[in-house]
Amino acid sequence: MSLMADTLTIAAVSAGLFFFLAGTVGLLRFPDTLTRLHALTKADNLGFGLIVLGLLPQSPDVASGLKLVVVWLLVQLAGASASQLIAQFASKGGPSA
Amino acid sequence: MIGSTTLYGLCATGLVAIGLYGLVLHPSPLRKVIAFNLLGSGTFILFGVAAQRGAAAGLLADPVPQAMVITGIVVAFAATAVAVALLLRLVESGGSTLEPSAPDPQDDRPS
Amino acid sequence: MSLLPDFALMLLILIAAVWTVSARDRRDSVIGFIVVGLLLSLAWIRLNSVDVALTEAAVGGGATGLLLLRACARLGPNETEGVSLKVSLRILTGVLCTVVAVALATIVLYPIEPAPTLAPTAAAHMGEIGLGNPVTVVLLAYRAIDTLLEKVVLVLALIGVWALTPDPLWGGAPGSLRAQHSSGPLTFLAQVLPPVGIVIGVYLIWNGADRPGGTFQGGTVLAAMWLLVMMADLREPPEIRLHTLRRLVVLGPVVFLVAGFAGFWIANGFLSYPPDLAKPIIVLVEAALALSIAVILGMLVAGPAARAPR
Amino acid sequence: MAEFLYVTAALLLLLTGLGLARMLWGPSPADRMMAAQLVGTGGGAIALLIATASGATAMIDVALVLALLAAFAAVALSLGEPGTQQRDGGANS
Numbered sequence: 001m002s003l004m005a006d007t008l009t010i011a012a013v014s015a016g017l018f019f020f021l022a023g024t025v026g027l028l029r030f031p032d033t034l035t036r037l038h039a040l041t042k043a044d045n046l047g048f049g050l051i052v053l054g055l056l057p058q059s060p061d062v063a064s065g066l067k068l069v070v071v072w073l074l075v076q077l078a079g080a081s082a083s084q085l086i087a088q089f090a091s092k093g094g095p096s097a
Numbered sequence: 098m099i100g101s102t103t104l105y106g107l108c109a110t111g112l113v114a115i116g117l118y119g120l121v122l123h124p125s126p127l128r129k130v131i132a133f134n135l136l137g138s139g140t141f142i143l144f145g146v147a148a149q150r151g152a153a154a155g156l157l158a159d160p161v162p163q164a165m166v167i168t169g170i171v172v173a174f175a176a177t178a179v180a181v182a183l184l185l186r187l188v189e190s191g192g193s194t195l196e197p198s199a200p201d202p203q204d205d206r207p208s
Numbered sequence: 209m210s211l212l213p214d215f216a217l218m219l220l221i222l223i224a225a226v227w228t229v230s231a232r233d234r235r236d237s238v239i240g241f242i243v244v245g246l247l248l249s250l251a252w253i254r255l256n257s258v259d260v261a262l263t264e265a266a267v268g269g270g271a272t273g274l275l276l277l278r279a280c281a282r283l284g285p286n287e288t289e290g291v292s293l294k295v296s297l298r299i300l301t302g303v304l305c306t307v308v309a310v311a312l313a314t315i316v317l318y319p320i321e322p323a324p325t326l327a328p329t330a331a332a333h334m335g336e337i338g339l340g341n342p343v344t345v346v347l348l349a350y351r352a353i354d355t356l357l358e359k360v361v362l363v364l365a366l367i368g369v370w371a372l373t374p375d376p377l378w379g380g381a382p383g384s385l386r387a388q389h390s391s392g393p394l395t396f397l398a399q400v401l402p403p404v405g406i407v408i409g410v411y412l413i414w415n416g417a418d419r420p421g422g423t424f425q426g427g428t429v430l431a432a433m434w435l436l437v438m439m440a441d442l443r444e445p446p447e448i449r450l451h452t453l454r455r456l457v458v459l460g461p462v463v464f465l466v467a468g469f470a471g472f473w474i475a476n477g478f479l480s481y482p483p484d485l486a487k488p489i490i491v492l493v494e495a496a497l498a499l500s501i502a503v504i505l506g507m508l509v510a511g512p513a514a515r516a517p518r
Numbered sequence: 519m520a521e522f523l524y525v526t527a528a529l530l531l532l533l534t535g536l537g538l539a540r541m542l543w544g545p546s547p548a549d550r551m552m553a554a555q556l557v558g559t560g561g562g563a564i565a566l567l568i569a570t571a572s573g574a575t576a577m578i579d580v581a582l583v584l585a586l587l588a589a590f591a592a593v594a595l596s597l598g599e600p601g602t603q604q605r606d607g608g609a610n611s
Binding site: 006009010013014016017020021023024027028033036037040043044047048051052055058059060061063064067068070071074075077078079081082083085086087088089090 | 519522523526529530533534536537539540546547548549551552553555556559560562563566567570573575578579581582585586587588589591592593595596
């Protein structure tokens with residue numbers, strides 16, 4: 001059981017790390033603001049989500065596990081809203097409808 | 098051998114120096130406020146280093162410097178708010194030569 | 209554990225700090241400062257000071273960034289940053305700062321042995337009071353007078369900000385915090401986040417008695433939620449002449465003072481609590497303080513009145 | 519397992535650190551804000567990793583606050599493009 005949990009943790013956290021890597025590389029290498037934003041949201045959503053998923057089997061009690069999930073939900077909400085706002089700011093020629 | 102606590106101490110030193118440099122050299126008041134906040138953060142980290150070194154009695158770090166830092170962060174924020182308000186008022190009344198005295202967009206005084 | 213991660217964190221903080229000071233545009237500088245704040249909260253985690261990490265995350269990443277970005281927006285475009293300074297002046301200042309840095313570094317590298325500590329004293333108080341978080345014990349029992357004065361400083365700062373109101377506008381509401389364009393995502397965020405944020409704020413305040421957290425962290429989170437609602441234009445900032453507002457501002461310090469003076473009768477002196485009542489009193493004081501802090505921080509960011517009272 | 523999580527946290531720190539290059543290069547404030555955003559989320563993830571690795575669950579609260587206020591700077595950025603804004607015109611009494 002513990003072995004399975006550990007395997008899941010290692011797999012999910014590594015995958016999360018990979019998406020953070022992808023996000024960073026995209027942020028650095030993509031040619032314009034909106035594409036870079038696209039890369040960033042991958043790190044926010046998938047990277048963070050996978051890391052939380054990986055940490056869940058390791059959490060010592062239910063409360064910590066629940067908090068992990070809440071943190072993930074908040075990051076989802078904040079990431080989505082923030083990327084919208086940044087996109088609006090970036091395309092300030094035509095403000096939002 | 099340098100421990101990680103010492104490393105953060107050096108980091109604090111760097112922050113203080115950088116903040117001081119900005120505080121002395123920047124002509125713009127808002128930038129001075131920001132630089133002063135950097136200097137303050139450096140000082141707080143020095144307190145954190147003291148707290149870490151004073152770990153005893155089963156506590157991971159000495160709580161007294163930690164409490165002082167929390168108080169310090171509060172007061173620094175309050176001081177920053179007052180400084181920013183003063184600065185905006187100064188610019189509004191055209192008193193500063195360094196910030197542009199553009200008419201304030203939020204100023205809806207009855208004309 | 210190797211020192212490499214700590215070294216990397218230190219380097220990142222310093223790079224962000226250098227950027228903050230050297231950026232040309234003042235808004236870029238503020239963004240740099242926000243990044244420094246976020247990185248510093250990680251540094252506080254590494255220094256085993258979770259309470260401070262929470263404060264730094266709430267203030268450095270949230271409140272101060274908002275305050276400064278708002279100031280940038282109101283100051284308008286700037287091009288006075290490029291004022292050229294004499295090279296000699298730059299070098300002189302550089303030398304001065306290096307001297308200060310070397311002096312501080314010497315203290316850091318050759319500290320007093322053994323390290324001075326008040327931890328045992330604080331730990332002894334912990335047992336008497338019955339709270340589990342040593343920092344809260346220090347803030348509200350062992351060194352309560354400091355905390356009381358800090359709250360007074362907050363009230364004074366708010367009075368200072370309000371005092372900057374132009375005479376004809378006295379008593380009116382602070383300038384709107386509304387975002388430039390009201391936008392769907394912002395409204396959505398301001399409708400969904402505050403309920404969660406308020407729960408988290410209250411949780412931090414409540415939790416502060418026994419685990420890291422506390423009034424200031426919780427209060428800042430509450431203030432941040434209020435400001436978010438104001439920025440999304442769902443609520444206007446209140447007029448500063450409102451009595452309810454002013455009562456909320458002084459509520460915390462007054463409750464603290466009353467609890468302090470009550471100490472003369474029910475315990476042995478100012479700001480001392482009887483052992484069996486210490487925890488309820490502290491929790492009550494904390495709740496009142498957190499409410500006041502939330503209101504004060506919100507109004508500090510909103511600034512002096514900018515329109516005439518209706 | 520703790521070792522693995524610590525190493526991941528360190529790698530994540532390096533990645534967010536690389537992201538800081540975007541703050542230095544810019545060119546627009548939106549780009550710089552993205553770097554701040556990455557530091558916020560990455561910082562939250564690092565806090566979670568260290569919390570789990572060291573068993574100090576209180577650190578999860580730091581991630582909680584970071585996540586709660588993650589969008590805050592981006593909201594504040596949209597407070598106004600200096601000089602171009604006309605937000606409050608005539609909204610008086």
